[in-house]
Amino acid sequence: MTRWQSIIDKALVIAAVLALWQWGSMTAGAYWVPAPWPVVLALWDMMRTGEIFRHAGYTLQASLWGFLLGGIPGMALPFVLRRLPRLEAILDPFLVGGYGLPKLALAPLFILWFGIGIESKIALVTSVVFFLVYFNTAAGVRAIDPRLLLMSRVIGAGELRIATQVIWPSAVPFIFAGFRVSTPYAIGGAVIAELISSNRGLGYLVQLGAMNFKTSQVFAAILAITLIVIGANAVVNGIERRLLRWRPSSKTAGTTASGGM
Amino acid sequence: MSEVSLLEVAGLGKRFPSRDGRSDARWVIQNLSFSVRDGEFVTVIGPSGSGKSTLLNMIAQTDAPSAGTISFKGAPVSNGDGAGLRPGLDCQIGYVFQDDTLLPWRTTIDNVLFPLEAQGRLDAHGRERAAALMDAVGLTGFERYYPHELSGGMRKRAALIRTLVYDPPIILMDEPFGALDAQTRVQLQEDLLRLWEAGRKTIIFITHDIAEAIALGDRALVLSRAPTHIIGEHHIDIPRPRNLRDIYAAPQFASLYEAIRAQVQ
Numbered sequence: 001m002t003r004w005q006s007i008i009d010k011a012l013v014i015a016a017v018l019a020l021w022q023w024g025s026m027t028a029g030a031y032w033v034p035a036p037w038p039v040v041l042a043l044w045d046m047m048r049t050g051e052i053f054r055h056a057g058y059t060l061q062a063s064l065w066g067f068l069l070g071g072i073p074g075m076a077l078p079f080v081l082r083r084l085p086r087l088e089a090i091l092d093p094f095l096v097g098g099y100g101l102p103k104l105a106l107a108p109l110f111i112l113w114f115g116i117g118i119e120s121k122i123a124l125v126t127s128v129v130f131f132l133v134y135f136n137t138a139a140g141v142r143a144i145d146p147r148l149l150l151m152s153r154v155i156g157a158g159e160l161r162i163a164t165q166v167i168w169p170s171a172v173p174f175i176f177a178g179f180r181v182s183t184p185y186a187i188g189g190a191v192i193a194e195l196i197s198s199n200r201g202l203g204y205l206v207q208l209g210a211m212n213f214k215t216s217q218v219f220a221a222i223l224a225i226t227l228i229v230i231g232a233n234a235v236v237n238g239i240e241r242r243l244l245r246w247r248p249s250s251k252t253a254g255t256t257a258s259g260g261m
Numbered sequence: 262m263s264e265v266s267l268l269e270v271a272g273l274g275k276r277f278p279s280r281d282g283r284s285d286a287r288w289v290i291q292n293l294s295f296s297v298r299d300g301e302f303v304t305v306i307g308p309s310g311s312g313k314s315t316l317l318n319m320i321a322q323t324d325a326p327s328a329g330t331i332s333f334k335g336a337p338v339s340n341g342d343g344a345g346l347r348p349g350l351d352c353q354i355g356y357v358f359q360d361d362t363l364l365p366w367r368t369t370i371d372n373v374l375f376p377l378e379a380q381g382r383l384d385a386h387g388r389e390r391a392a393a394l395m396d397a398v399g400l401t402g403f404e405r406y407y408p409h410e411l412s413g414g415m416r417k418r419a420a421l422i423r424t425l426v427y428d429p430p431i432i433l434m435d436e437p438f439g440a441l442d443a444q445t446r447v448q449l450q451e452d453l454l455r456l457w458e459a460g461r462k463t464i465i466f467i468t469h470d471i472a473e474a475i476a477l478g479d480r481a482l483v484l485s486r487a488p489t490h491i492i493g494e495h496h497i498d499i500p501r502p503r504n505l506r507d508i509y510a511a512p513q514f515a516s517l518y519e520a521i522r523a524q525v526q
């Protein structure tokens with residue numbers, strides 16, 4: 001398939017979705033489902049006033065901090081536990097439990113603990129991202145070819161070098177599978193926390209629009225969220241591609257842990 | 262060549278727990294003894310599954326013996342349990358594994374330099390040495406290629422010189438040329454002998470090919486089926502440098518081949 005063919009195919013799908021949306025709006029009534037064009041106009045309006053950027057910035061900030069606070073420890077922990085099998089055995093049931101826990105149920109608790117400011121949003125995102133990244137990274141660390149480890153020890157590599165130059169590169173596809181799954185959840189988590197209680201952010205914008213029966217504002221905010229998720233995904237994929245330039249083809253590792261909200 | 266044995270294996274045994282865990286552990290190697298002199302090229306022939314890789318793993322200290330001792334320069338290096346294993350014995354034992362163990366995310370040259378980097382010895386001299394070895398095995402021009410972009414023979418060459426580059430006194434090689442076509446194989450054997458004659462490392466070379474064992478070695482050891490021990494030892498008095506492409510024509514070849522074949526079951 002050529003590049004152009006793929007672009008044309010995507011354009012066709014977008015056109016079909018827009019047509020379906022327009023049709024839905026006409027059937028359900030523009031009050032319930034605003035048509036694409038008014039939504040785009042509403043978004044444009046909010047862009048002109050800068051309103052959408054303020055809210056998007058807030059949401060992005062909460063997502064990014066949560067992503068880092070959850071992602072970095074989630075990525076580092078498997079490397080530490082690899083050297084401490086007893087601690088891993090102790091922690092494992094708790095990590096599995098934490099992964100299985102519906103994090104949304106924690107949102108009210110986080111608001112109680114951290115207030116309605118950005119901290120409670122960051123906490124929710126952190127709790128979602130941490131487990132997703134942890135379990136994917138752990139799978140990657142386990143998947144290391146044991147012969148590469150033996151070879152590295154024989155040639156005199158120390159444990160730190162083995163972790164950074166042998167296990168890490170081999171686990172990168174898994175770690176990024178975790179990042180890729182986490183990205184929409186990080187943004188979605190922040191949005192949902194804002195829905196529950198906030199006076200800023202895209203989630204707040206959705207909530208406000210719904211309260212004022214301004215469905216086109218609701219849709220515009222959702223559209224903005226979707227665009228941000230797509231953009232964030234592209235960034236993650238771009239970084240992964242750079243790190244995986246050595247790979248024969250652009251195959252991606254299977255996702256081993258997903259969901260978790 | 263001195264007569265001091267560099268490496269001595271005495272009464273070596275290895276057993277693995279049986280699959281079901283109920284029946285007794287199975288001895289793969291039992292009462293296996295031999296010694297290797299400094300600078301000697303020893304080939305080891307044995308049927309598939311006779312524990313050849315297991316033997317090298319124990320010598321390289323990536324696996325612990327269940328019985329017996331291994332001594333290096335007269336000092337025992339294994340203590341029977343797996344706790345004190347020192348893989349590679351502080352870089353004194355190089356190991357060219359049976360399968361490809363190049364790091365797929367490193368280019369050829371970075372793979373070859375990996376041991377020097379890991380040992381903190383990567384300097385201009387090391388780079389020169391790596392370049393010379395790359396040249397000696399015909400890998401010049403492929404420095405920036407990733408392993409998946411190389412042919413099987415090139416990967417074997419890269420793995421070989423990755424071990425040669427840091428100059429360990431003993432090199433273990435586990436059927437390194439097993440999966441290659443005949444032409445590539447002879448070329449690699451020639452490369453190996455040339456490098457060996459230049460540096461006179463001590464080499465223990467595993468093969469299941471009798472002709473290869475004769476062509477390369479000063480001495481060939483024949484292994485029995487499991488539980489494995491040594492059932493034959495043959496001094497190969499074909500003078501060096503040898504012509505590997507015509508090794509069959511050497512007057513000693515036929516009788517050595519027959520003698521070894523009779524022992525390899």
Ligand SMILES: Nc1ncnc2c1ncn2[C@@H]1O[C@H](COP(=O)(O)OP(=O)(O)O)[C@@H](O)[C@H]1O
Nearest residue numbers: 277278289307308309310311312313314315316
């Ligand atoms: N880690 C292991 N656990 C259990 N059995 C093993 C293990 N490694 C090797 N073996 C067994 O030991 C025997 C010898 O294996 P190996 O040393 O690989 O033979 P060779 O290299 O001569 O073909 C085989 O029967 C194999 O199943």
Ligand SMILES: [Mg+2]
Nearest residue numbers: 313314359435
């Ligand atoms: Mg083997």
